[in-house]
Amino acid sequence: MIKIDDFSFVYPGSGKPALEHISLQAEKGELILIRGASGSGKSTLLYCINGLVPHIFNGNYSGRIQVNGFSPSDISIRELSKTVGTVFQNADSQIFMMRVEDDVAFGCENLLMPREEIIRRRDGSMKEMGLWEMRTKETYKLSGGQKQRLAISSIYAMGPEIFLFDEPTTDLDQDGRKDFFGILTQLKRGGKLVILAEHQYEEYMPLVDRVITLHEGRLVSPERAPEYPPGFLQGYGKENEVVISCKSVDVAYEKGETALKNINLEIRKGEVVALSGRNGSGKTTLLKSLAGILRPDAGVVTIFDMANPSLEMISGRVGFLFQNPDEQLFAGCVEEEIAFGPKHLGKRVDVERYLHLSGLSNERGRHPQTLSRGQRQLLAVTSVLAMEPDILLLDEPTTGLDDVHWMHLFSLLSQYSMEGKTVVYATHNRKAAGTASRVVHLDDGRIISDEIYQ
Amino acid sequence: MRFINRDTIFHRLDPRTKIAMSLMCACLIVVLRMPEGLLGLFSLLLVTFTVVRPPFSYVRTLVSLMAIAVIFTVISQGFFYYFEPKTPILTFIPENSGWIGKLTGGLAIYREGLIYGAIQSLRLCCAMVLSMIIVITTYPSDLILGLERIGVPAKIGFVVTVSIRFLPALIDEARRILVAQKLRGLNVKGVRGGFVALRYLLPPLIIDSLRQARRIALAASVRAYTGERTHIRTLEFSRIDWIAAGLSTGVMVFLIFFYGGL
Numbered sequence: 001m002i003k004i005d006d007f008s009f010v011y012p013g014s015g016k017p018a019l020e021h022i023s024l025q026a027e028k029g030e031l032i033l034i035r036g037a038s039g040s041g042k043s044t045l046l047y048c049i050n051g052l053v054p055h056i057f058n059g060n061y062s063g064r065i066q067v068n069g070f071s072p073s074d075i076s077i078r079e080l081s082k083t084v085g086t087v088f089q090n091a092d093s094q095i096f097m098m099r100v101e102d103d104v105a106f107g108c109e110n111l112l113m114p115r116e117e118i119i120r121r122r123d124g125s126m127k128e129m130g131l132w133e134m135r136t137k138e139t140y141k142l143s144g145g146q147k148q149r150l151a152i153s154s155i156y157a158m159g160p161e162i163f164l165f166d167e168p169t170t171d172l173d174q175d176g177r178k179d180f181f182g183i184l185t186q187l188k189r190g191g192k193l194v195i196l197a198e199h200q201y202e203e204y205m206p207l208v209d210r211v212i213t214l215h216e217g218r219l220v221s222p223e224r225a226p227e228y229p230p231g232f233l234q235g236y237g238k239e240n241e242v243v244i245s246c247k248s249v250d251v252a253y254e255k256g257e258t259a260l261k262n263i264n265l266e267i268r269k270g271e272v273v274a275l276s277g278r279n280g281s282g283k284t285t286l287l288k289s290l291a292g293i294l295r296p297d298a299g300v301v302t303i304f305d306m307a308n309p310s311l312e313m314i315s316g317r318v319g320f321l322f323q324n325p326d327e328q329l330f331a332g333c334v335e336e337e338i339a340f341g342p343k344h345l346g347k348r349v350d351v352e353r354y355l356h357l358s359g360l361s362n363e364r365g366r367h368p369q370t371l372s373r374g375q376r377q378l379l380a381v382t383s384v385l386a387m388e389p390d391i392l393l394l395d396e397p398t399t400g401l402d403d404v405h406w407m408h409l410f411s412l413l414s415q416y417s418m419e420g421k422t423v424v425y426a427t428h429n430r431k432a433a434g435t436a437s438r439v440v441h442l443d444d445g446r447i448i449s450d451e452i453y454q
Numbered sequence: 455m456r457f458i459n460r461d462t463i464f465h466r467l468d469p470r471t472k473i474a475m476s477l478m479c480a481c482l483i484v485v486l487r488m489p490e491g492l493l494g495l496f497s498l499l500l501v502t503f504t505v506v507r508p509p510f511s512y513v514r515t516l517v518s519l520m521a522i523a524v525i526f527t528v529i530s531q532g533f534f535y536y537f538e539p540k541t542p543i544l545t546f547i548p549e550n551s552g553w554i555g556k557l558t559g560g561l562a563i564y565r566e567g568l569i570y571g572a573i574q575s576l577r578l579c580c581a582m583v584l585s586m587i588i589v590i591t592t593y594p595s596d597l598i599l600g601l602e603r604i605g606v607p608a609k610i611g612f613v614v615t616v617s618i619r620f621l622p623a624l625i626d627e628a629r630r631i632l633v634a635q636k637l638r639g640l641n642v643k644g645v646r647g648g649f650v651a652l653r654y655l656l657p658p659l660i661i662d663s664l665r666q667a668r669r670i671a672l673a674a675s676v677r678a679y680t681g682e683r684t685h686i687r688t689l690e691f692s693r694i695d696w697i698a699a700g701l702s703t704g705v706m707v708f709l710i711f712f713y714g715g716l
Contacts, residue, residue: 110680341639
């Protein structure tokens, strides 16, 4: 179905080829996994198959690609979309309509199918993808996993034989990933060709027929990624004083937040705590309460001996990192970004040291928003660290990080906790949670387990 | 503020009928000169508003918005009414009180200004109730389809749909950025703080929106979007549409004829 022959591609304005001498063949019913670090060319390879290269990203290319007998450069993206379906990482940006059933129909409407045909395909797709019960639900009310399921269902309705997935489960929790496993099984059983580009693929391996590894745009033979032992981040906090405590804390439901019920928790200086749980379990709500961003409706959150403090009272002593780094990069260049917090707090810090820690010394003059996703995340973390807070709170810090950036992030956190500082992070990722010295597990707004690793 | 799925007469109307009725209403808001006419229009809109059974929170929002509009318009017109003749009812600085009177031209509340302000704010209130009725009763896709059917280009319709869909996310994002600023020690209090906050709010907000826009564009491309599209939803004029359109036309002619002040 897909035949790629000595294909190379260079983005306009870039000296380095994004893909070099790629040759590949794929047949019906296969499931192929593409792995590789950020910027290794995984997405570009998918774009070459679905026609985004060269129709939207034009650049210089050589070699040949054939998809179902056609060259993607010769036919339009619309024509190609009948054969090739693509699902991206961010489910939210793939939903266009307000209601589930309308969104599933959208692709078929664009293919100008007759009305009866659209309805038949729409209903069929929703039934097969398990969306039938929520067909009239508003799309903004869906969970992350359901949104991704909707995105896949919408593509499925268009009837492609080839499915391309560009990091589809990065934003999903364990339940969402299990869901996705089911969908992959179903597609495979249906004889579709599936190409999956993903950082965290371990659990999909039973379905994978072939693994392809990309490194700087070339196909290479695979090597094993580094693994962390559980409790990699050694907390030194067992006998230290308590820095944050929650006593019978309730937080009522707010827009987009899960309510917390009767939370009792003590976090000591120097501990590294992971708040784990699925999406909607209340871990982000708890994290925000620990930072003073949300005030409890009942009970007391004590931060450094202050009961239910306001943001202003603890600003500078508690660092908080939201999930999306891009919402926290304000300055004109990397160096300024790191100096931003200390400057406004009137603290003097060694900016050079933090530049070095972030691994961005060579990029100091660049605009933060022009860095890669992984670099932006590291810069956001370092910019908070530069304020030298006593407590660091992070919401889903590993989202979208490849192995290299992942390792860098945890070595930063490890170094910081060794200085006797406290780290708390919320994560839906099992691997990320397992790295902490203490794991607090939440479900439905309650703490259901609290384990300390020795 | 969004569409509420209910079964009322107004929900059942074809979006094109609603567009036509809104246009007539907008026309009346501008044309009617006599307060009695505007009051009549306003009460008609209020009756419609109760017919569509809005939730209490929407009523509260509407009332507070209208209160703000009325207070500001009446006070500002009361003080700064421009036309003659005008009758001062409460004088703060007389026009002939030395240099300060000359400089300010006098400061007083004028009776004609208050009346004029009341009429203007009535116009604003009409527009508010009208837009709320349309938003509550019309499913966005139907509104877009309606606009398309009366000749608005499909691409513009799609842009509007996508904006409605993504606007709430944008507002949430702006909120998170503001909190992130505070956490990084930025003082955002007072007018000056507000400007500083804005200076550091816009770059990440704009850049992230552009990034999001690009993701949306790619996702639309692979969903075969080119601007050309068949619609699974259909619109049909039924008898109640003809009745509603006829009634509104009648009301419009009546109001203009008797209260237009032409």
